[in-house]
Amino acid sequence: MSHVIAKRLLTWFDQATLQATARPMPWREIRDPYRVLLSEFMLQQTQVTTVIPYYEKFLKVWPTIVDLAGADEQTVLKAWEGLGYYSRARNLLATARLIVERHQGIIPATEPDLLQLKGIGDYTAGAIRSIAFNLPAPAVDGNVVRVAARLTCTAWDPTDIKQRREVKTYIASILPGDRPGDFNEALMDLGATVCLPKTPRCGECPLASVCQAQLSNTVPLFPAKKPKKAAPIEQRTCLIFRCGPMIHVNRRPEKGLLAGLFEFDWAV
Numbered sequence: 617m618s619h620v621i622a623k624r625l626l627t628w629f630d631q632a633t634l635q636a637t638a639r640p641m642p643w644r645e646i647r648d649p650y651r652v653l654l655s656e657f658m659l660q661q662t663q664v665t666t667v668i669p670y671y672e673k674f675l676k677v678w679p680t681i682v683d684l685a686g687a688d689e690q691t692v693l694k695a696w697e698g699l700g701y702y703s704r705a706r707n708l709l710a711t712a713r714l715i716v717e718r719h720q721g722i723i724p725a726t727e728p729d730l731l732q733l734k735g736i737g738d739y740t741a742g743a744i745r746s747i748a749f750n751l752p753a754p755a756v757d758g759n760v761v762r763v764a765a766r767l768t769c770t771a772w773d774p775t776d777i778k779q780r781r782e783v784k785t786y787i788a789s790i791l792p793g794d795r796p797g798d799f800n801e802a803l804m805d806l807g808a809t810v811c812l813p814k815t816p817r818c819g820e821c822p823l824a825s826v827c828q829a830q831l832s833n834t835v836p837l838f839p840a841k842k843p844k845k846a847a848p849i850e851q852r853t854c855l856i857f858r859c860g861p862m863i864h865v866n867r868r869p870e871k872g873l874l875a876g877l878f879e880f881d882w883a884v
Contacts (some may be wrong), residue, residue: 618790620826621767622799626792628822629802639664639805642671647797649723649748650681656740661701664808670699682721685712693877702877703760707735725749747797754787755800756780759807765839766811769828773840855881873878 641664643655654674658667668825673695678684684692689709696705709734715723723744724730730741742755756764761774764783772779792799812818818830830834857864 617826620655621790621823622792625802625806626795628799629798629805632805635698639809640668642668644801647748649725649744651675652744652748653711653723653740654708656743657704657711657735658699660704662699664701667787671758674805681712681715684709685716685721687712689876702874704735706875710734711736723748725751726797727753738780742784743800746800749797750797752788752791752793752796754784754791754862755804756784756787757804757807759811760787760800760803762813762839763803763807763811763823766816766829766835767823767827769832769834771838771840773842773852776840831864849853850884853883855883857881 643651692705692709727741730736739757742753745751745753758774761772761783765772810821818824824830829838868874868877870876
């Protein structure tokens, strides 16, 4: 079965690439470790279309990991402005500096070395190892958990770390040794464009005939879903103090929400 899944998925991926119907991603054009690392940091919790202009801007300003390592933090944060989740920008810069200090500017290919870098967890390490170095490493994100849960009729919860590890073991069992990076990207694309959370396009899925949830008509039941907690709401008043051409701002603490960024004064 693993051979069938890999063959069908890669055939679908190759056809989409040839027909130019695959999602356009500039980091796929050159499998350079720095470009893969940069794109993976930016893609965390952010859509591809939003990331592309930021990715291209970063490469123009900092074309290599060594260039980025020498950048000023505020300059990097300014370039990241609008992309959100600013801790990613700090982690990216810290990782670039660690790679220069510990690995002579060469991005490591081993999982232990990658996991020691800031902002890199199991998924990002797997994506870098498989896509940039063509190593047989699973890369399990939320899309992949959803596809795997439906393929196997297993109530895996994307937010459960232990269950993500179970999905990682499953993906490792079906990962083709010759094209692990393409397979991981194909799985992500399938989850992002076909095996959607609410309105899956099962009629377009290359794995429909081997999908246990599709065969048992239980697709909406997978993956497992925990009830969402209500987001906290704070009522505050923004105060803007001007003195001629100057505006008073404060810098937030180095830890916590929007760490280190500048803000106006607030009244609770």
